[in-house]
Structures are given as structure tokens and as C-alpha cells.
Amino acid sequence: MFSARGALEHLLRPADYTAAAARARDLAWLRGHWHLHALACDLQRDGDQVADEVAGVPVVVRNDGGRLVGFVNVCPHRHSLLVGPGATHAATLRCMVHGWTFDDAGALCRLPDGPSFVGLDGSAVRLRRVAVERCGALVFVNLNVDAPPFVDGVPDGGAELRARFGAHRPVDRWTTSHAVDWKVIVENAVESYHVPLVHPATFRAFRPPELHDHRLWPGGTRYADRKPWGREPMGLAARLLGALFGAGAVSRFVHTHYFPTTMTYANELVSTAFAVMPRADGTSRVTVASFLPDALSSSLLRPLQWAFGRVFSQLGRRIVAEDMRLWPHVQRGLQSSEHAGVLGAREERVHAFQHFVVQGRGHVDDDDAVDAVAPPVACPAPPLRLGRRG
Ligand code: FES
Ligand SMILES: [Fe+2]
Structure with missing residues (x-):
């Protein structure tokens, strides 16, 4: 279920995503995380x-x-x-x-x-x-x-991270750069409200509140499926992988946001890290890396596991590419918005993230907002075939 009962205040103002002062303040603040x-x-x-x-x-x-x-x-x-x-x-x-x-x-x-x-x-x-x-x-x-150790800020002391990214090897990785504020990308990644319109072929619809297990803590948020996915393409792919490799509960997903810039998306078979980083040149860098657990492999199954892991991560690429097409449009709207914005209960993880940002680095002043910089004109979504890191 959701923790919130209804509408929530949109805590960040448009200038918090567009002003040059906001970007500078974000960078300074992020240096302590x-x-x-x-x-x-x-x-x-x-x-x-x-x-x-x-x-x-x-x-x-x-x-x-x-x-x-x-x-x-x-x-x-x-x-x-x-x-x-x-x-x-x-x-x-x-x-x-x-x-x-x-x-x-x-x-x-x-x-x-x-x-x-x-x-x-x-x-x-x-x-x-x-x-x-x-x-x-x-x-x-x-x-x-x-700084105190990273795992000190995680309720389970990093147990989930160790389980999902412990004895694992990478199966896919890529990076892209975007002329949008890093918070636009983070906020898109931690809410499912956009799913029916943006991912109609993969997830189809957002799930009812009773299937959500939302957890919010001062340093992050987590979504976990209460029930496995069904006949959606993502659910079918996960079931197929689970049947092939004997992974239990493969069609239940956990999406965790470790404030401020790291997110993970995992089931029992495939673990993906998704990181967003604002850069000095004003762009935002997205890094994605998917892993398979070593424990599942036998010499016989390894090639098959690898192949299906690639298929699964390609599906992930497609989903992220669908999201990427939105980001420039959100950024462009923020530059001209006269609205305060509003969040629904389904978007409470966005609200928790915004609360963390406002608590940590505050708002930009209205005077600073006058200096708002226009990022380059909305860029088309990058092709699905994305560059490898390094
Ligand atoms: S710039 Fe001279 S040694 Fe580094
Ligand atoms: Fe999405």
C-alpha cells in the first residue's frame, strides 16, 4: 500500500530544476553524499x-x-x-x-x-x-x-544490496548523457504513475495500491511487488527465466532508491543498478549496469543464462529508452511553468525524494531563478543501441 492517503505537495519549484544557481547548489550538496x-x-x-x-x-x-x-x-x-x-x-x-x-x-x-x-x-x-x-x-x-559508511544510511545495513549485487557478474552496461536536470530523471524512475502511457507494451498498466509494498526512510525509498507479475511481457520474461534457471520468485521486483543518485531494480535473477549524476557541463549522466548471479550458473547453463540475461537487459533498455523520450519535454515544461505542481499518493516516493533535497540544499532564491538557464533544445531519445562505458 501507499503510505500517503491522497494528494501531496510538490515540494520542489520549477526553478529548482532549471536555475543555474540550483545546479550549482545541487553539485555542492551532492559532494557530501x-x-x-x-x-x-x-x-x-x-x-x-x-x-x-x-x-x-x-x-x-x-x-x-x-x-x-x-x-x-x-x-x-x-x-x-x-x-x-x-x-x-x-x-x-x-x-x-x-x-x-x-x-x-x-x-x-x-x-x-x-x-x-x-x-x-x-x-x-x-x-x-x-x-x-x-x-x-x-x-x-x-x-x-x-562521511559515515554508505551502508549506515540503509535500514538493512546493505543486506539487500549484498544479496542482489554480491556474487554477481555484469551482463550489460551502458551510459548516456542528457540535457535535463538530474532530478527529472530520478523522479521519473521512482514512480509508476506514467506506466500506462509510456510503457503500454511492457508493463501495460500500473498496479493497484494493494500490490505495492512502499517503504520510505530518511535516506531512501523502496517499492516491492506484493504479488508476482502476470501476463505482461515483463512478467512472462521473468517467469521464463525463473523456470529455466530455478530462481524462485523471479517475477517479483524490488526497486530501491538510495538517496540521492543511486537506484537498483532487481528480482532473484537479474539485478540492475541505475545511477544518475549531474555533471559540471550542465548535462546529466545515466549509468546502467545489469548483473546475473554466479550461483545460478553451471557450465551447461551458463551460455543459456547469459543469452537470456541479455534478452532481459535488452527489455530493460527498451523501457529506459521509452522514459528517455519524456525527459526533455519535462525539462522544457519546467522552464516555463507557472504552476506549483502536485503529486499523487502513487508518487509518494517522488515526494520523499523532494523532501530529502529540500531538507539538504533548500530552494533557490527567487532572484536566482531569474538566471534560469535554457538547456539545449529538447533532444531526441537516444537509439536503443547505447554506448558502452569506458
Ligand atoms: S600537470 Fe605536470 S605533472 Fe601533472
Ligand atoms: Fe518508466
Whole structure:
């Protein structure tokens, strides 16, 4: 059931999605939260590293002797990124321009042409550390190195994440960029009110309230199916997979939002992480990674499992592509809206997210709203065949 009984206040104002000041405030606020940064499979070997932006800040996470360490990916010499974006491998963390090299604590440990820098206190040259936490197949980052552990903010201490993304391997992954505010994407992902119009072929209709198991907590929300899906294409695909691989309750889905930017969508067979990140250039990046559990595989079933996992993740791509077509239109409407907006009880997870945002970073001032920036003209939805990460 829903927790709310009826209409809810739309807590964010249009300017909160469109003003330049809102974007700047979002980025600063997000720097104190945990975000999905990488997949553990990209950081398995000593020397593996993954660089990407986190809340507008370049970050690199490395496997250093089996330990994951993270730093702001900016060189103290002349400000270049140390390493380029994506997953790479290097014996040491060395700047790409002049070769300044840093140890696993971020201290300068090699300075080419040292005599040119006589007088420089090399011991004072350090990279800024960021907090890194692995939860199963997922690696999270927080720019606040003193932040409490990610799993401390989750009611079950991360048990569901470990179960859904523990001994799993990726079957599909992709990223896309969008000229829309990151909150538009998040809000679309955590409500089912749009399902009949946007996903008529896959989900067909939204489910009645009694089939919803909604949970809201200060750091997130969760939807779980109370009953398995039926004859909808998504339900049939899940049943087929369950029958083939012996996974129980495969047609029940759990969608969890770990505030602010990470969502997971899982049943017993396929687990998908969906992360949204605003970037310094004003765009929003969507990263999706789907996993299959190792435990289900036998050498005989593995190819079949892999093939059906791909089919299932393609279905997921189709659903997200249907959502993507909406996002520019929502963003365009927000730029010109004179309405306060309103939410229904079915959209209470949106309300909980908005509450979290308003509590954390407040509203932009009316004066700031005058500076509202127009994002590029609504872009067409990207094709279903989406680029791989890195
Ligand atoms: S800019 Fe990094 S070593 Fe010079
Ligand atoms: Fe959707």
C-alpha cells in the first residue's frame, strides 16, 4: 500500500530544476553524499583504476595492493587530470602530463627533474582523498572523506544490496548523457504513475495500491511487488527465466532508491543498478549496469543464462529508452511553468525524494531563478543501441 492517503505537495519549484544557481547548489550538496562510481569488476587487479566525475569533481579510484583508494583526479603541479576518464590500468598513479607520481596515500613519491624544484616542500604536496566503499559488485564514492559508511544510511545495513549485487557478474552496461536536470530523471524512475502511457507494451498498466509494498526512510525509498507479475511481457520474461534457471520468485521486483543518485531494480535473477549524476557541463549522466548471479550458473547453463540475461537487459533498455523520450519535454515544461505542481499518493516516493533535497540544499532564491538557464533544445531519445562505458 501507499503510505500517503491522497494528494501531496510538490515540494520542489520549477526553478529548482532549471536555475543555474540550483545546479550549482545541487553539485555542492551532492559532494557530501555517496554515489555509484564504478563496478568492482573494473577494479579487481592491483593497478586497476576508474576515473569519472562525481558531483562535478573529477575522481579516480584505484586498486592499490588489493585496497580501494580514491582521490580527486587533479594534479597539484599544473592542474591537469591525472588520468583520463574510464577504466584503465597503471602500476602507479602518475599524472599524464609531466609524470608526477603519487602513492596509495596520495603523497608525492616521484618528481621528475627534481633539481628544477629545489625549494618545493614535496611532503606538503598531496592529493585530496575521497571515501570509497565497495558493496558487492558496486563501488561507491563520497567526496567527504569523513562521511559515515554508505551502508549506515540503509535500514538493512546493505543486506539487500549484498544479496542482489554480491556474487554477481555484469551482463550489460551502458551510459548516456542528457540535457535535463538530474532530478527529472530520478523522479521519473521512482514512480509508476506514467506506466500506462509510456510503457503500454511492457508493463501495460500500473498496479493497484494493494500490490505495492512502499517503504520510505530518511535516506531512501523502496517499492516491492506484493504479488508476482502476470501476463505482461515483463512478467512472462521473468517467469521464463525463473523456470529455466530455478530462481524462485523471479517475477517479483524490488526497486530501491538510495538517496540521492543511486537506484537498483532487481528480482532473484537479474539485478540492475541505475545511477544518475549531474555533471559540471550542465548535462546529466545515466549509468546502467545489469548483473546475473554466479550461483545460478553451471557450465551447461551458463551460455543459456547469459543469452537470456541479455534478452532481459535488452527489455530493460527498451523501457529506459521509452522514459528517455519524456525527459526533455519535462525539462522544457519546467522552464516555463507557472504552476506549483502536485503529486499523487502513487508518487509518494517522488515526494520523499523532494523532501530529502529540500531538507539538504533548500530552494533557490527567487532572484536566482531569474538566471534560469535554457538547456539545449529538447533532444531526441537516444537509439536503443547505447554506448558502452569506458
Ligand atoms: S600537470 Fe601533472 S605533472 Fe605536470
Ligand atoms: Fe518508466
